[in-house]
Amino acid sequence: MHYKKVVKGEFIKRPNRFIAHVLIDGKEEVVHVKNTSRCRELLIPGAKVYLEDKREVPGRKTGYSVISVYKDDVLVNIDSQAPNTVIAEALENNKIDGLLDFSLLKREVTYGKSRFDIFMEREKERIFIEVKGVTLENSGVSAFPDAPTERGAKHVKELADAVAEGYRGVIFFLIKMQKPDLFTLNWKMDPVFAKAVCEAKSKGVEVLAYDSLVTPEEILIGKKLPIDLEPCCVG
Template identity: 55%
Template sequence: MRYKNIVEGIFVKRLNRFIAKVFIDGKSEEVHVKNTGRCQELFIEGVKVYLEKSDNPNRKTRYSLIGIYKGDVLVNIDSQVPNQVIYEALIAGEIREIGQVSHASREVTYGTSRFDIYYEKGLEKGFIEVKGVTLEEAGLALFPDAPTIRGTKHINELVKGMKEGYKNYVCFLIQIEHIHSFRPHHERDRAFADSLYQAIDTGLGVLVYNSKLGRDTIELGGSGLLLNQTYK
């Protein structure tokens, strides 16, 4: 996926979940933050950021914050883009655990949940729920960075669907390059981690992929590793 009208800026501070202050060309701007997660390890005063300039003259904020540097590592923080990246990769047959599908559609309701992707492959059919991952510690990617009741609900609904014949997956797209491993962040959300591990034991498919990032691009990278470890 490619963004349009990308500019550089310097991060100042986050004002609330949706708005941050950024210097662009030496001028202070209030910009939209395309991620409602905590991202505390990323939002550091003085770091370089990338923003997409809106072409809508009636929008309250002229820019959206989509990328931020953590040291010399670029992190894409756009929480809307993982769904698009995985959908495009699925259509292109690049999700090797699934292969080439015969049909795919987005934002499909099942039960009381709306899943990101529905797919068909011959007689096989299923749902894919996509989670973007921006939290990293020494090369280890972790999800979530804050408790997610909605995420746990999605896992439980995916398991329910499997009992009715669907081949379901949860996909974690790590919005960083060169990550060597991944696991659920049970220190932040034990309920989500427990639900995920239990779902794996019952056959839920887990996809973990890195991203290839550029100044104005994000694409599917290499597969990562789910650390299916025990904990107390």
Template identity: 55%
Template sequence: MHYNSIKKGIFINRPNRFVANVLIDGITETVHVKNTGRCKEILVKGTTVFLEESSNLNRKTRYSLVAAYKGDTLINIDSQAPNHVVYEAILQNKIKDFKDVLTLKKEVTFGKSRFDLYFENKSEKGFIEVKGVTLEKDGTAMFPDAPTVRGTRHILEMIDVVNNKYKGYILFLVQLKGVKCFTPNKEMDPEFDAALKKAKSKGVEILVYDSIVREDGLEIGEPVASTI
């Protein structure tokens, strides 16, 4: 996934989860934050950040914050990016679990649920729910970074997919490089942790990949071990 126009800035503060103040070319700009998670360990005053400049002159904010450095590690925090990255990776046969896919669709409804991706190959049909991961601590990637009722519901709904003879996948895309493993953030959201473990026991496949992060883009990386 590639961003067309990127600017470098310095993070100042985040008045609410939707906007931040960033110093760009010596001017303080209010920018859109493309992630409603907390990101407190990433968005620290003085942090170098990267922003996508919009071509829409009618937008309230000219820029969207899409990536930031945490120490020497560049982290993509664009919550819309993982779906695009996984979609592209499947089309390019970069994920071994989804080789030779014949049909791939976005935002497909099953029952009362709408999942990120639907796929078909010669022998299988199934649904994929993608979760972007930005929280990292001591080499371990964790999700979520804030309680997520919606995320827990998605996990439990995937069990219905498997019960109806479809394949069901939860794919966590870690939006940085260099993590050693992934684990659900039980301390932050015990219900999500329990739902994920239940889904795995019922036959839902759990996949974790890291990412190759650039200032102007993001692409799928390598599989990451998990402790689910």
């Protein structure tokens, strides 16, 4: 996924989930944050950020959108709309083992009361894919979510229902940086979601995690990461 007209800035503050104040070329600008999650460990005063210049887009309230931020020396993409596009592009380019050579690919497909991010057909398989973008990382371990997600647990349960009806179901965690060596679930933050993922996996839903190659102008799928769900599967 490629961004056009990227500029750099320095994060100042975030008064609410939707906007932030960023210093761009010596001027304080009110900008859009393309992620409503907390991102507290990322968006800290003085952090180096990259923004997409949207000043030529008619009707916008802000001229820029924050798309990535440096955490130490690692660039983290925080654009919540990016993961679906990155995974779709990776599928189209046969970058994901086990999900190669599809005959049909659609995005935002309704099943039951849920809308899954991606639907694809390959050979005799019908596959629903639910994509989750991950920005939380600590000591080489990435985790999801960084805030409670009631809707996320609902989607996971309905993905398991789809598997019971003969579909193939995949929960795809895209870690939006290249630092982590492992992915796990944030059991302490959202035990309901963690339990839902574990139960879905026991019913045949597949769980995948990949890191990303992130530059100021681009985010691409990286390598497959090992997954440890054990903490959420006990007790």
